[in-house]
Amino acid sequence: QVYQRCFSNGCPPGMARKFVVGGNWKMNGNKKQIDEILGFLKTGPLNADTEVIVGVPAVYLDYVKCNAPPNVEVAAQNCYKAEKGAFTGEISPMMLKDIGVCWVILGHSERRQIFGESDELIAEKVAFALENGLKVIACIGETLNEREAGKTEEVVFRQTQAIADKIKDWTNVVIAYEPVWAIGTGKTATPEQAQDVHKALRCYISEKISPNVAESVRIQYGGSVTAANCKDLGAKPDIDGFLVGGASLKPEFVQIVNARQ
Ligand SMILES: O=C(CO)COP(=O)(O)O
Numbered sequence: 001q002v003y004q005r006c007f008s009n010g011c012p013p014g015m016a017r018k019f020v021v022g023g024n025w026k027m028n029g030n031k032k033q034i035d036e037i038l039g040f041l042k043t044g045p046l047n048a049d050t051e052v053i054v055g056v057p058a059v060y061l062d063y064v065k066c067n068a069p070p071n072v073e074v075a076a077q078n079c080y081k082a083e084k085g086a087f088t089g090e091i092s093p094m095m096l097k098d099i100g101v102c103w104v105i106l107g108h109s110e111r112r113q114i115f116g117e118s119d120e121l122i123a124e125k126v127a128f129a130l131e132n133g134l135k136v137i138a139c140i141g142e143t144l145n146e147r148e149a150g151k152t153e154e155v156v157f158r159q160t161q162a163i164a165d166k167i168k169d170w171t172n173v174v175i176a177y178e179p180v181w182a183i184g185t186g187k188t189a190t191p192e193q194a195q196d197v198h199k200a201l202r203c204y205i206s207e208k209i210s211p212n213v214a215e216s217v218r219i220q221y222g223g224s225v226t227a228a229n230c231k232d233l234g235a236k237p238d239i240d241g242f243l244v245g246g247a248s249l250k251p252e253f254v255q256i257v258n259a260r261q
Pocket residue numbers: 024108178182183184185186222223224225243244245246247
């Protein structure tokens with residue numbers, strides 16, 4: 001609760017942070033479907049004040065990088081914390097840079113829950129990706145049990161602190177707050193619920209990392225974002241964009257990109 005109050009002497013100017021919308025395709029798409037997605041991204045029009053990033057399955061990264069319009073950036077959905085070597089199935093930040101991919105999504109709840117990635121491994125991957133010149137969308141978020149137990153802030157602060165322990169410069173980090181209970185369920189957090197967590201997180205960052213980072217770091221909301229709910233969510237001062245799953249595969253993604261218009 002204390003974190004809800006700590007900006008009472010002046011909230012950070014949220015509107016100064018560039019809105020950033022990511023589409024996380026997860027393990028979806030084939031060349032035909034990707035051509036359709038690239039088609040609606042090209043047609044847009046996409047708000048020039050919004051940064052747009054698509055998170056693409058590894059096998060299609062090069063194809064999307066070569067065929068996406070110039071106003072759409074490309075992200076991998078994961079990468080490992082080593083340059084090269086005996087890590088079957090993994091890809092490195094260097095490989096991503098080699099094909100011109102500048103972003104990576106790390107710590108998604110599906111990586112945490114299905115593939116058992118720990119706070120520490122995720123933090124190490126974030127640090128290694130940043131050290132090697134990638135920009136990172138770092139995902140955090142509580143499960144339904146954790147929310148119902150009143151542990152939302154404890155969990156997202158712990159996940160953020162794990163990263164803070166390993167990195168110094170937050171310039172190239174976007175945080176994605178994705179409550180696990182809202183992912184793929186159609187149950188969006190209300191704009192107020194999301195805003196409360198974003199604000200609490202920004203206050204935590206201000207206290208534990210620095211006021212400058214708190215003011216400048218962009219915090220996306222993710223979890224059942226659609227064309228229908230994006231405007232209300234995007235109107236909140238501490239919501240600086242979205243990380244979109246299912247709806248990023250559909251033409252309505254353009255409306256979500258344009259939520260602040
Ligand atoms: O996990 C998500 C984005 O990373 C959210 O997925 P949905 O938008 O399908 O709920």
